[in-house]
Amino acid sequence: MAARDDILTRAQIDDALAGLPDWRYRLGGLVTVYKTPTAASALELIAAVGRVAEDMDHHPDLDWRYNRVFIRFSSHDVGGEVTTRDTRAAASVSEAASAAGGEAQPGLYRSVDIGIDTADAAAISEVWRVALGYRKGRFGDLVDPYGRGPGVWFQETPTPNDNRLHLDVHRSKAESATVLEKTAATGALMNSDHAPNWVVVTDAQGNRLCLCTEEGQGPDIAGSEGN
Template sequence: MAPRDEILTRPQIDEALAGLPDWRYRLGGLVTVYKTPTAAGALELIAAVGRLAEEKNHHPDLDWRYNRVFIRFTSHDAGGEVTPRDVDSAATVTKAAAEAGAVAEPGLYRTVEIGIDTPDPTAIADVWRVALGYKKGRGGSLQDPHGRGPGLWFQETLTPNDNRLHLDIHRSKAESGPALEKAAATGASMSSDHAPNWVVVTDAQGNRLCLCTEEGEQPRS
């Protein structure tokens, strides 16, 4: 396990991202999307990222979709938080992407979590963990060990909502404006009491989702 004192604080992460315009902070990781001219170019970029990851012994979560490559760096041995290794790896990948003629589209990187209202998370967490085949993650959340399914977290409350499950859709603050405008245009109820951290969206039948940003998100020790 990596020392916990390697974990970067939010001010340190924000300072690092000022020099990494291709990247965003997201739930304990650094994320981006690169668009290449062709699908073959995306595969070449993936191969380059793989070589760099092997050299540094620090590997990202990576997803290929035609001519786009979705990339996330986090330090699993530091509890799924951002360390200097992630910043260094992101900078190296940025150079490789530029050499490949790739264009950064970080706003396309969306993360979905499922939130469950409950007065006692410990009473139900194992049911969900076993049923989904998940593992315990940061801050008491549950995570797909292969990074495929959405994360799941428990919102502890003595007054659970009638609809106990809701979705959290995470975008970067820089790209959240259009999503909020489009959601409002559908006629949904919008509660901005906690904006810009999150906005609660409720549809005509009372189902909730939250449009979230990285604002206010802190590393979890």
């Protein structure tokens, strides 16, 4: 079990990731995707990850899609942050993936949150939490305890947007340029005032989404969860 003083700062996470090229930082966790030659070899990799998890008594969120395995490590016992247990586990999984013929494709790992504009988050958050079966997260947001549904966070503002709900699509900065270019090519309005942290995209009917990166996020960065 990790202690609060085991939580890594964003600078420490970045230092660790310099030696973990297969992995990216994402909203309190380390994430990656491995592509294997076949579905059978993906199952072999999953078994290897399971052995690592049991040996270290630290278990990831894992999703299998044919010959790709999506993996996320986070220390839930300290509120969903990155600790040294996560970096050690990520290093061990990278070794197992290499032995299984896995190819790292971390750019495929994207996360989606729902942002809600509101003048009073406390007045509505419990409705969303109960209806979704979620729990409270790191910064007053709501998270699926099983890691399957999108997160929900509340953007408090005295002037909520007419379209109060928007999506935050999180990708790694290293892989974000292509998506930004392709989205701009659709004719959407692109507001890059806060880039590279996030770019606000507005479609022709006024609906918004944000294309976000890990910049400006971390346990030691105030307000890192929203935009």
